[in-house]
Structure formats: C-alpha cells, structure tokens
Amino acid sequence: MFNSRTKIKALLSSEQTGQEVTVMGWVRSFRNNQFIALNDGSTNNNIQVVAELGLLDDATLKRITPGASLKVVGQLIESLGKGQKVEVKAKNIEILGDCDPEKYPLQLKNRPTLEYLREKAHLRFRTNTFGAVFRVRHSLAFAVHKFFNDKGFVYLHTPIITSSDAEGAGEMFRVTTLPFDKTPRKEDGTVDFAEDFFGKSTNLTVSGQLEGELGAMAFSDIYTFGPTFRAENSNTTRHLAEFWMIEPEMAFYDIEDNMNLAEEFIKYIIKHAIEHNADDIAFLAQRLADEEKQLPQDKRSEFGLVEKLEFVLNNPFERITYTEAVDILLQSPAYKKKKFEYDVSWGIDLQSEHERYLVEKHFKKPVIVTGYPKAIKAFYMRQNDDGKTVAAMDILAPGIGEIVGGSQREERLEKLEERMREMHIPVEDLDWYLDTRRFGAVPHAGFGLGFERMVLFVTGMTNIRDVIAFARTPNNCEF
RNA sequence: GGAUAGAUAGCUCAACGGCAGAGCAAUGCCCUGUUAAGGCAUAGGUUGAAAGUUCGAAUCUUUCUUUAUCCGCCA
Known part of the structure; x- marks a missing residue:
C-alpha cells in the first residue's frame, strides 16, 4: 500500500494541519540528528521531517544519510521552526534504501559542476x-x-x-544487421544490401x-x-x-x-x-x-x-527578409569596424556571428x-x-x-x-x-x-x- | 573536422622551478529546534599517461589521452 502516501508538493501547499500523513522520498540533508529535508521530485522544495530525540536508535540515525530513501508516517503540523510553514512530526521512520555516504557521488553541499553531474547523469535528476x-x-x-x-x-x-x-x-547513422567482418559483396565489389535485413540500405531518420x-x-x-x-x-x-x-x-x-x-x-x-x-x-x-x-x-x-x-x-x-538582414549587417557598425570574421554579401549563408548580431544586438x-x-x-x-x-x-x-x-x-x-x-x-x-x-x-x-x-x-x-x-x-x- | 583553454584529495579550487595545501564531503566524538546546522579531532595524493630538460618538475618541452568553450555542419 505505497499509494496511500501524499506527495510533497501537495503536503507543502496543504491548507489543513493535524492529520496523519505518509510521506516517502530521498534524504537531501539531515541536520542536528533531528531534521530531515526530504524530497520526492514532485517539487524542488523539501518537506522537513522531525525525528524527535529518542524516536530512533543510534544505529538507525546513522543510516539517515543524503540519498537514502525513507517512508515516514507522522502528523503534519505547523512548523515550530522558522524556515518552513509545515513539517511532519514523525511517529515512525522506515529506511527503504540505504545510501553509503562514502560511495554516494552526489554530496550536494560540494557544489558539483554541471560537467561533473553530466558524468553522473543517472543520479543528477536528484539535484x-x-x-x-x-x-x-x-x-x-x-x-x-x-x-x-x-x-x-x-x-x-x-x-x-x-x-x-x-x-x-x-549525415545519417546506418542501420544494418550485416556482419562487419564479412559483408556480402556484389560483383563490382560494393556492399550488397539486398542481403541486409530490409533488403536495402537503411538509416535512422x-x-x-x-x-x-x-x-x-x-x-x-x-x-x-x-x-x-x-x-x-x-x-x-x-x-x-x-x-x-x-x-x-x-x-x-x-x-x-x-x-x-x-x-x-x-x-x-x-x-x-x-x-x-x-x-x-x-x-x-x-x-x-x-x-x-x-x-x-x-x-x-x-x-x-x-x-x-x-x-x-x-x-x-521581428520579421525580416534575408535581403533586409544582409542590408542591416552591411550597415552595421560591427561590419564597418570589420568585427565579423566572415564577410557579408547577398548570397552567403548567414554565419552564427551574423545571426547573433541581428538577434542579440540589433533587434534584441x-x-x-x-x-x-x-x-x-x-x-x-x-x-x-x-x-x-x-x-x-x-x-x-x-x-x-x-x-x-x-x-x-x-x-x-x-x-x-x-x-x-x-x-x-x-x-x-x-x-x-x-x-x-x-x-x-x-x-x-x-x-x-x-x-x-x-x-x-x-x-x-x-x-x-x-x-x-x-x-x-x-x-x-x-x- | 578546425581553433583555444584546461586536467592537482571524493567535490570545488590554491600552490607557477625548491617540503603538495584549503574549504566542503567522509570517518570518530561532542552539542541538540536545526535551515548548505555547529564544535573538536582523524584520515585522505604515483599532481590525466609516457618520455625529456634540470642538482631539483604539479610548475618548462614533446607526444598521447581526455574535458570544456568557440567556429563549421544544423534543429
């Protein structure tokens, strides 16, 4: 019965307090051995789960680490602290999945770069x-x-x-089931795609x-x-x-x-x-x-x-013709000061620098x-x-x-x-x-x-x- | 495909020819209504790889690997 849970987005905008709720998500941070910032992806905002001292034994407390997944049952109450309107006063916290802090690559307080997160693309949704x-x-x-x-x-x-x-x-990606090491050949030496899966040469669209x-x-x-x-x-x-x-x-x-x-x-x-x-x-x-x-x-x-x-x-x-665009470029200070790497004349394919001038400098x-x-x-x-x-x-x-x-x-x-x-x-x-x-x-x-x-x-x-x-x-x- | 700039601790960075460091994370202890919580302590490195120059190289040179940015191709 996992679907009896309430999503965090709904909890945070709840008009009513006092009711018992079930909330599940992943730990974003755990402060003061009592305050868990929990996130389930329904919103960037976390719900604060309060685990009062004595509710959990030491072994369980140690397992509440960034990235761990929890099921929390408790009462939704107006927050006693300042940073949030409501919080969940936990009656019971179950750890659904542990997250080893020594191995977990997302320590969000470290301000990882976008390039680093690109290498951890399987986990970056959690940021x-x-x-x-x-x-x-x-x-x-x-x-x-x-x-x-x-x-x-x-x-x-x-x-x-x-x-x-x-x-x-x-350029297209070829789609084939022909073996690379011994592709069938026609008499003139070219690959015989009649032998291929579709009986002809195929590509991705x-x-x-x-x-x-x-x-x-x-x-x-x-x-x-x-x-x-x-x-x-x-x-x-x-x-x-x-x-x-x-x-x-x-x-x-x-x-x-x-x-x-x-x-x-x-x-x-x-x-x-x-x-x-x-x-x-x-x-x-x-x-x-x-x-x-x-x-x-x-x-x-x-x-x-x-x-x-x-x-x-x-x-x-802004709507202009190509001819007008070329005229604007030819009249531009950038052109007159020879700021463009590529020359401008009617018939050229507009280069990135030309397009950027029109959009970012001229028309904005x-x-x-x-x-x-x-x-x-x-x-x-x-x-x-x-x-x-x-x-x-x-x-x-x-x-x-x-x-x-x-x-x-x-x-x-x-x-x-x-x-x-x-x-x-x-x-x-x-x-x-x-x-x-x-x-x-x-x-x-x-x-x-x-x-x-x-x-x-x-x-x-x-x-x-x-x-x-x-x-x-x-x-x-x-x- | 071309050009330029990078690669140092788990992450983000410093050291720029003379003992490789900080913050955060981690680990241990303390504190307990916190808000990227706080305090004390501990551990963590073949400086991307290989070769060379030098008494001495993270630092200079060459090659390689790899990443980012810009250009080209386009959506």
Whole structure:
C-alpha cells in the first residue's frame, strides 16, 4: 500500500494541519540528528521531517544519510521552526534504501559542476537544477501536444528507420544487421544490401518531414514529435546526435500562415511552462543570476530569465527578409569596424556571428528571417517569383541561434522535379513523395523545431547536454 | 573536422622551478529546534599517461589521452 502516501508538493501547499500523513522520498540533508529535508521530485522544495530525540536508535540515525530513501508516517503540523510553514512530526521512520555516504557521488553541499553531474547523469535528476530542468522539459512536451491537439492536428508517428537518404538534412547513422567482418559483396565489389535485413540500405531518420507531408495531404494538419538522429561530428553546446524534433505540416498554408503558427506555438508552450512551473523557473532564474555574477559586467544578460520569457511573450517576433538582414549587417557598425570574421554579401549563408548580431544586438528579440537564396536551401522549398529566393523561414532566438527552420513547400511538380535534378536528388527514389504533387496537390507549409533548443531557451541552461536525460554526442553514449 | 583553454584529495579550487595545501564531503566524538546546522579531532595524493630538460618538475618541452568553450555542419 505505497499509494496511500501524499506527495510533497501537495503536503507543502496543504491548507489543513493535524492529520496523519505518509510521506516517502530521498534524504537531501539531515541536520542536528533531528531534521530531515526530504524530497520526492514532485517539487524542488523539501518537506522537513522531525525525528524527535529518542524516536530512533543510534544505529538507525546513522543510516539517515543524503540519498537514502525513507517512508515516514507522522502528523503534519505547523512548523515550530522558522524556515518552513509545515513539517511532519514523525511517529515512525522506515529506511527503504540505504545510501553509503562514502560511495554516494552526489554530496550536494560540494557544489558539483554541471560537467561533473553530466558524468553522473543517472543520479543528477536528484539535484535541484536538474529536477527543475526536467520538470520544465516535461511541461513543454505536454504543452506541445496540447497546443496541436486543441487545434485539431493529428499526431503522426513517422518512421525512425528510413530507406531514403535523399533528404539532405545531414549525415545519417546506418542501420544494418550485416556482419562487419564479412559483408556480402556484389560483383563490382560494393556492399550488397539486398542481403541486409530490409533488403536495402537503411538509416535512422534525420527528419520526418517528407512523410509528414504525406499525412498533411490527407488530414490537413499533422505534427510529429519524436527522436531524430544526425551523425555529424558536431562539438557545440547546441548539437546532439540524438534529439527530439517537432515537425508540424499544414495543408492550405502559405509562408505567412506558417510564420504565424510558429510564433503562436512558441509563445503558447512558453506560457504553459511559466504557468505550470513557476517555482522551477524561478529557481532556474536565480541559478542563472548567481552564475552570471561570476562573469564580467559586459558578458551578463540584460534581463533575468523570467523577464526574458515575459518579453518574448509580450512582443511580436521581428520579421525580416534575408535581403533586409544582409542590408542591416552591411550597415552595421560591427561590419564597418570589420568585427565579423566572415564577410557579408547577398548570397552567403548567414554565419552564427551574423545571426547573433541581428538577434542579440540589433533587434534584441526573436527574429524570423524569410526569403533565403534558393542556392543555400533544400530542394523542397517553394521557389519565389523572383527566381532567386525560396519561401523559407528560420526563427532565430537570443542565445540559442536557429530554433526553427521551415518553409512553404514546392507544390508544383515541374518546378520541384527541375530543382531536384539541379541539386542531384534522385527523383526516382522519391517517387512516392512526388505523388503528393500528382494527386491533388495543394499549397502547404511546415517547420521543424528543435525541442532541446526550446528547453535551453526556457530554462536558461547553456549546454544542450544538460536538458536531455542522457545526451548522445560524438564519443559519448553512456547509460 | 578546425581553433583555444584546461586536467592537482571524493567535490570545488590554491600552490607557477625548491617540503603538495584549503574549504566542503567522509570517518570518530561532542552539542541538540536545526535551515548548505555547529564544535573538536582523524584520515585522505604515483599532481590525466609516457618520455625529456634540470642538482631539483604539479610548475618548462614533446607526444598521447581526455574535458570544456568557440567556429563549421544544423534543429
């Protein structure tokens, strides 16, 4: 009968005292041989359990150590001490699981670094910071489904294993059951994938978009929310080899509708997290402020985390074209003083330093850039009438960079095929995709949002490896 | 993949060519309404690895391993 317990979050907000309660959790600290700070992950706040002198024998007292798990039965009373409103006056304390203090790697008074905790990722959920991060992550994920569900979108599960390597979204992880030491070969010496599990070469998905478009051509509006894999050797604070991406795809949408939806969506999930995880976000804001005190004045953020999120909610995103962005950069003091490492001219792919200038220095808010040169964008993006640009949109966020990449899709069969040939995309391999342009094609659009980048933005964390439970990055696949 | 900066006690750091130290954690004892509880004491090290320079190396050089940050690729 473990479910007769009350969660600590509920106990702490209890209007009533005097009743007997059962509480279970892990010891955060044990002060004065009497006061146990107990946490069960329902909130960052601990309940104080009071074990009056004489209640427990010496052998049991020694086993109440940080990390140990307890079952406590006692009376919820108004606290006799100052630091908390209520506390549990214990009648009985049962140790469910011991925790050897000599071996337990989390001694929280030691202020372990985020890098250290990354190596102890299996235990770091028990810290205040990661407790808050992962409750906020949950809240954002829940809000994603609520947002789309409320709008009548169908949640489509696109495949994880794919046979198309034509999407061009990045390096792929191969999926195979062929033996490495004696791979079957064809007469010309190349690997014979006809012998492989699926009878052809297969990989982990880099995007569910193409399959998503098929769904949109029937349900009107779909979204995917699942894991995505990129085998790029990227070593940055904003790339993972395995990450979660949200990809809505909407029929009867143009690029303008697409932008409106993306902006509404981002604001909705942030608002949801603020409303449901105020404590956690306040804790993360304080953590960020404390961390920034170590930095020199000019490197500190202008706003606190909460102010930053409120600002994003209360102001429209800036919308500019790629051409305007290039003009702003060319006119900028940074450009004139030759502060940019990479040169600026119409046609370049905007570098991180350029995006950061636009977002963090010039506009100081999220920016949606549209109308990129077609040469630097994917084959499926709709060509504009100018013959030079496509109906692409990227949303750039302060501190994160590109958080959304999307476009209106090219629904005109001839234009699409022509572009595919120009970019050496094998048209025959994507025949199933082209069918959507043959049988009742409609204008449609969609975008991809990197979920972990969103979590970074809302939590104020700075390394993407700290907002996913078990990060997969080059040379690292622990747990 | 490229560049830069790191690796010293369980954790966070100091020592910058001359005996390797502090705070916290741990262990033992004391105190008992504490709030990262407090007090006294104890223990804890092949300074990431290997080679070299030197009378002497944590400190200087080389190679390797590994971590972080930035850039590229992108979400």
